[in-house]
Amino acid sequence: MDYSSPPPGDRDSWFxxxxxxxxxxxxxVSFFHPFVAWIIPLSFRAQTMHWDAPPMLLSIAWAAFLTLTWVAGIINQRIAYGPPRHVDLSEEVIVITGGSSGLGLLIAEVYGMRGASVAVLDVRDMENGEARGVTFYKCDVSDKDQVARVAAQIERDLGPPTILINNAAIVNGKPLLDLDLPSIERSISTNLLGAFYTLKAFLPSITRAEEGGTIVTVSSxxxxxxxxxxxxxxxxxxxxxxxxxxxEAELRASHPHVRAVLVEPGQLSTPLFHGVRSPNAFLAPVVEPVDVCRAVVxxxxxxxxxxxxxxxYARCAPWYNVLPAALQVVARRLSGVDYAMRSFRGRSLAGEKEEKRAD
Known part of the structure; x- marks a missing residue:
């Protein structure tokens, strides 16, 4: 089911x-692409335009600017994250928390079909029952004992993990005054403490890997x-x-062969935010999980x-806190970020609670 589909009146709109x-x-892939930009002065030259003609000079300047920007991006990537590590999917063991649906399931299926060994940790059974190359382990990541037990089982079954994708999350979607303490504790345990538990369980084997490993953190x-x-x-x-x-700062100093990927998407069209409508579909479109999956992979x-x-807007979000306080308030009102959850329905956590009690 597509939880992000537009209202019935807008479905047939061409825009x-x-x-x-x-x-x-x-x-x-057109005007801002260096290769395409250099085609313009070459086309002018093919028309016997002189090198000192204003259109020729302008097109060369634009192409040179884009080329320098592209080179600067490569240099920035190398300085910020170091040289890439060698990845051999046949040797990789990938652990994905919250991989039974949504973004986690997509990533699991992609790597399972490509020959990697994939372990999915979740309290819910996988939506499609099973996937090729994917092994399911029922595990509540908010329970450190379950995480430790499953970590040992994965190492026995599949080998030492080399890639960890912390993707598990739950949403209550209520005002603070309406949240009871158990709900708050479960939210923090799943969304934050669970990442600590999985890192403590799997990071040692990742740092020991000869070719290094990768840590992926799915934030927001x-x-x-x-x-x-x-x-x-x-x-x-x-x-x-x-x-x-x-x-990431610690690993850069102690284990430079381990890479870290931070994922901070906008609203995803997954059951996690069932019912939420994007305040502005043009400026803040709902993100399809496949697009985020493609970038992570x-x-x-x-x-x-x-x-x-x-x-x-997700790429620009860190600049929000640089704005004066008054402009921040105006930006929030214009964006509607504080009203989007009014239509939230979410998915029930009852199933998760029952499964946890069964364990």
């Missing part, structure tokens, strides 16, 4: 899929923005981003560290 990100994507753009009715979720995601950055395959943030 429904149009967004700022789509326009930028087209520009990035809300780690920078916050939002009404999501106090517990945003607090956990902010802690998760801080955890990732601190761990590309970073892991290339053996590089990265920050994956989509759509455009």
């Amino acid at each position: 429904a899929p149009m967004s700022l990100d789509l326009i930028l994507k087209v520009l990035n 753009v809300l780690a920078h923005l916050g939002a009404a009715h999501l106090t517990d979720y945003c607090a956990a995601k902010a802690g998760l981003t801080a955890l990732h950055r601190s761990l 590309a970073a892991i395959d290339a053996g590089r560290g990265a920050r994956v943030a989509t759509p455009l």
Whole structure:
């Protein structure tokens, strides 16, 4: 089921899929692409235009600017994240928390079909029952004893893990005054403490891997923005981003062969935010999990560290806190970020609670 589909009145509109990100994507492979930019002065020259003609000089300057920007991006990537590690999928053991549905399931299926050994940890059974190359382990990541037990079992079954994707999350979607303490504790335990438990369980084997390993942390753009009715979720995601950055700094000094990927997407069209409507479909479109999956897989395959943030506003979110306080309030009102959860329905946690009691 597509939980992000537009209201019935908008489904047939030709402009429904149009967004700022789509326009930028087209520009990035055309007007903003260095290769395409150099075609313009070459075309002018083919028409015997002189080198000192204004259109020729302008087109060369634009192409040179884009080329320098592209080179600067490569240099920035190398300095920020170091050289890429060698990745051989036949030798990789990938652990994905919260991999029974949504983004986690997509990543699991991609790597399972490509020959990697994939272990999915979740309290819910996999949506499609099973997937090729994927082994399911029922595990509540908020329970450190279960995580430790499953970690030992994975090492026996599949071998020492080399890639960890911390993706598990739950959403309460209620005002703080309506949240009871057990709900808050479970949210923080799953969304934040669970990452500590899995890192303590799997990081030792990742750091021992001869070719290094990769740590992927799935946080959220809300780690920078916050939002009404999501106090517990945003607090956990902010802690998760801080955890990732601190761990990345530690690994850079002690284990430089381990790469770290931080994922901070906008609203995903998954059951986690069932019912939530994007305040502005043009400026803040709902993100399809396959787009985030593609970016995460590309970073892991290339053996590089990265920050994956989509759509455009998610990449710009860290600059929000630089704005004066009054402009921040105006930006929040215009964006509607604090009203989006009013239509939230979510998925029931009853099944998770029953499964936890059964364990």
